[in-house]
Amino acid sequence: MDLIAVFGLGHIGLPTAALFAKAGFEVIGVDINPDIVNLINQGISPIIEPGLDELLLEVVKKGKLxxxxxxxxxxxxxxxxxxxxxxxxxxDRSSDLSAVISASKTISKGLKKGDLVIVESTVPPTTCERIILPILEESGLKVSKDFGLVYTPERALPNNTLYEMTHNARVIGGIDEKSTERAITLYDKITKGEIVKVKDIVTAEMVKLMENTYRDTNIALANELAIICESLGIDAIDAIEAANYHPRVNLHIPGPGVGGHCLSIDPYFIVEMAEARGVHARLIRTARQINEEMPYHVLQLIKDALNDTGASIQDSNIGILGVAYKGNVADTRETPSKPLIDALIQEGAQVVVHDPYVKNEIIKAMGAEPVTLKEALKCDCIVLMTDHDEYREIEPNMIHGRVFICARPILQPEKFKEKGIIFKGVGRP
Incomplete structure (x- = not known):
């Protein structure tokens, strides 16, 4: 059976390594962080992901990983x-491929005849052929003749990664037919989902970017509609839910911005390669701009609500609920909470943060003070930024201040307003 080396043991790399080990392969995981390496060799996952702790411990104990x-x-x-x-x-919002280049150079030093190199890292189209392939051939070996090269993007949602990796469709595109078929045979060992073969490696690269750009653009449309609805006194959440009854409409839900390592970054990879060829990706750029401005729209909601009470940001304590970029995860990459916190501090606010998943040192690094949920709810203004399940249980009698900004539509405005609380949200007048 093949021996697999997985380079990069992060949110996707470690589950990938563990799943192949579970399938019976001998797997070597590679990471430049010695702390991560040490934890994994003890069977301890450095990543919070349901089911990963148990899976990792099992395959490490068996000597498979x-x-x-x-x-x-x-x-x-x-x-x-x-x-x-x-x-x-x-x-400058161009792709930083330094880790890809470094890993490619490392692999080239150990590359042998008959090897297969698979790229899962999200990259701009043509990266495999234009950058990775020439580095691999520095080994003296030639692609197709001596080794294979494939691109296959992961499709996994944090907090459901193991299930999605083993059940979602898997797109695979190779430098040649032999590489593609070998990768299909390999991934068939860990997924029950359909394997979709595309005609070449650059198509596979583009597929991943298309998927995330579609979602980012859809969210931008929802956010722009939400802002318009606010100005018209329309509840955008109700309107979107009704519009989605149309059999060919699937509007996403508006919110305080888009975070994570995919949706907030991948569209720029398309923009970069398009504009290098003289094509202006106007819609994609505009969608990114709309979503990046949403934390500042939340800032304006805070200002307006405080103003209604005769207060200002400079005189107020602001409690932020959630700095993870999405609910029930600890991931703060590209979180919209960070620009909001920065703006609030710049305006002179005292900012505290509660997040049941994010470590206190990460919150402190954002310039805010970590507090309990009870303490956060005592602030003059509370801003719900992340849809953690815990926050769905918040009731009006738990709030001591007069202002509640709910940037995620997980609470009903009416019961808060009935108690005299100024309740505002994205798309909610």
């Missing part, structure tokens, strides 16, 4: 290398 910081060793030992390293944005 070992972690190392020595990528060259892993590449020499393995005959299948899977790259799942991060691809963030640079300051």
């Amino acid at each position: 070992k972690a190392t910081g020595d990528g060259e060793y892993a590449a020499r030992k393995a005959n299948i290398m899977i790259m799942v390293v991060p691809t963030p944005l640079s300051a």
Whole structure:
């Protein structure tokens, strides 16, 4: 059976490694962070993900998964290398492929005839052929003749990652037919979902970006409609729910912005490659702008609500509920709560934060003071930014201040307003 090396043991890489180990493969996990390597070798997951703790402990105890910081060793030992390293944005919103380049160089030093390299990292179209492939061929080997190359994007939702990895459709595109078929055989061992073969590697790269850009654009439309509805005194949530009864309409839900490592970043990869070819991705850029401005729309809701009480931000204590980018996860990457906190502090507010999933040191690094939920609900203004299940249980009698900004539509405005609380939300007049 093939020996697999997984490069990058983050939110996707570690579950991927564990699932292949569970399927009976010998797996070497590679990460540059020694703390992550040490935890994994003890069978302890550094990532909060349902079911991953138990799965990891099982495969480590059986000796099926070992972690190392020595990528060259892993590449020499393995005959299948899977790259799942991060691809963030640079300051100019271009793709930062430094981790991909580094992992490619490491793999090239251990590349052998008959090996297969699989890229799962989200990358701009043409990255595999334009950047990764030439680095791999520095080994002296030639693609197709000596080794294979495939791109397959993950499709997994935090807090449901293991299920989605084993049940969602898997898109696979290779540099040649042999590479593609070999990858299909491999992933068929860990997924019950349909495997979708596309005609080439660049198509597979584009598919992942299309999926997330669709969602980002849909959310931007919902957010713009929500702001318009606010100005007209219409409850956008009610209107969207009714509109979605149309058999060909599926509007997403508005909110305080878009976070996470995918939706807030992937559209820029399309923009980057399009504009390099003289094509202006106007809709995609506009959608990103709308979603990036939503935390500042929440800021304006706070200002307006406080103004209705005769107060100002500078004189107020603001309690933020949730800094994770989505509900019931600990992930704060690209969270819309961060620009809101920055803006509030700049305006002179005293900001405290409650989040049942996020560590206190992360909250402090954002410039806010971590507090209990009870303490946060005592603030002059409470701002619900993340739809954690715990927050769905908030009742009007738990709130001491007069202002509640609910940026996620998980609470009913009427019962708060009946108690004299100024309740505002995105899309809710």
